[in-house]
Amino acid sequence: MKVGVVGAGLVGATAAYAMTLRDSCSELVLVDQDGGRAQAEAQDIAHAAPISHGVRVESGDYAALEGSRVVLVAAGANQKPGEGRPELLDRNAEIFRQIIPQVAACAPGAVLLIATNPVDALTDLAVRLAPGHAVMGSGTVLDSARLRWLIAQHAGVDATNVHGYVLGEHGDSEVIAWSSATVAGLPVAEFMAARGLPWTPEIRAGIEAGTRGAAASIIGGKRATYYGIGAALARIVERVLGDRRAVLTVSAPTPEYGVSLSLPRIVASGGIEASVLPNLTDEEKTALERSAAVLRASVARLGL
Ligand SMILES: NC(=O)C1=CN([C@@H]2O[C@H](COP(=O)(O)OP(=O)(O)OC[C@H]3O[C@@H](n4cnc5c(N)ncnc54)[C@H](O)[C@@H]3O)[C@@H](O)[C@H]2O)C=CC1
Ligand SMILES: CC(=O)C(=O)O
Numbered sequence: 373m374k375v376g377v378v379g380a381g382l383v384g385a386t387a388a389y390a391m392t393l394r395d396s397c398s399e400l401v402l403v404d405q406d407g408g409r410a411q412a413e414a415q416d417i418a419h420a421a422p423i424s425h426g427v428r429v430e431s432g433d434y435a436a437l438e439g440s441r442v443v444l445v446a447a448g449a450n451q452k453p454g455e456g457r458p459e460l461l462d463r464n465a466e467i468f469r470q471i472i473p474q475v476a477a478c479a480p481g482a483v484l485l486i487a488t489n490p491v492d493a494l495t496d497l498a499v500r501l502a503p504g505h506a507v508m509g510s511g512t513v514l515d516s517a518r519l520r521w522l523i524a525q526h527a528g529v530d531a532t533n534v535h536g537y538v539l540g541e542h543g544d545s546e547v548i549a550w551s552s553a554t555v556a557g558l559p560v561a562e563f564m565a566a567r568g569l570p571w572t573p574e575i576r577a578g579i580e581a582g583t584r585g586a587a588a589s590i591i592g593g594k595r596a597t598y599y600g601i602g603a604a605l606a607r608i609v610e611r612v613l614g615d616r617r618a619v620l621t622v623s624a625p626t627p628e629y630g631v632s633l634s635l636p637r638i639v640a641s642g643g644i645e646a647s648v649l650p651n652l653t654d655e656e657k658t659a660l661e662r663s664a665a666v667l668r669a670s671v672a673r674l675g676l
Contacts, residue, residue, distance in 0.1 A: 506643025
């Protein structure tokens with residue numbers, strides 16, 4: 373159960389660390405254009421192996437990806453404070469044109485998991501650059517976790533007992549599917565009423581803003597986000613390796629919308645087995661159309 377990580381920066385290394393501590397795989401290989409960094413990160417993470425699950429952690433070149441069941445791609449520029457994800461598109465697309473064909477050649481049969489931003493457009497690009505590979509982007513798995521955490525904070529319950537999906541773009545146009553969000557199996561408003569907790573349009577708007585603005589807020593404070601995404605990536609990898617058929621809001625080409633975006637998807641060993649569109653209100657459907665239009669414009673810039 374070998375996993376490759378291309379891009380051993382904050383996100384790639386944190387995901388590798390999360391996979392090591394969670395026993396997500398048996399072997400990890402870190403690849404980066406900065407070979408010294410990949411080697412140092414692999415060594416540092418490997419020191420956690422004897423006191424966790426014994427995962428073998430190494431660094432290498434592209435050829436070392438051979439035999440990987442999943443290759444996580446987290447190489448490329450991240451946002452500076454005040455910068456948006458779309459501003460990374462041209463720089464990171466150029467990097468993808470260099471690295472994805474090498475990944476595809478060296479790890480035939482691997483599922484490619486894209487984390488680099490803007491993740492939806494780069495998922496579309498990776499699909500074109502790695503024909504025959506199953507490709508998915510981390511999409512709104514992180515945003516859905518942020519939403520669930522914020523609702524849980526207000527509801528006063530364990531965040532794992534909150535369910536809810538963020539759909540569409542991993543970015544400003546993302547859609548919070550309130551109509552299908554639940555706490556302890558109840559629609560959010562019903563749970564709050566049952567517990568005597570306030571649930572006003574202002575509280576809901578605050579949770580939406582907290583979900584959508586989380587990355588900017590964290591980047592403003594410490595220049596990058598990596599723990600939440602590291603855990604999200606480890607979770608996705610585990611679900612693929614274990615053929616778990618977990619429902620995760622990963623990003624993938626979506627014919628109905630003509631672009632890669634996030635919907636709840638059943639994730640199995642071969643990648644995405646099926647997509648499930650929750651029942652949406654008319655307002656949510658319109659917002660999802662709008663999000664898809666934003667993404668189509670972004671992909672058009674790449675000439676795809
Ligand atoms: N999908 C999501 O939810 C999230 C995505 N990200 C994205 O992940 C990406 C990585 O972010 P960080 O790890 O913080 O950046 P970082 O700067 O810490 O790491 C990036 C790594 O990519 C490597 N790299 C650059 N060009 C390369 C090439 N041609 N070949 C191989 N390696 C190359 C660099 O040497 C560096 O080690 C960014 O695009 C960021 O926006 C970050 C957080 C969440
Ligand atoms: C950086 C980024 O995409 C995030 O933390 O959501």
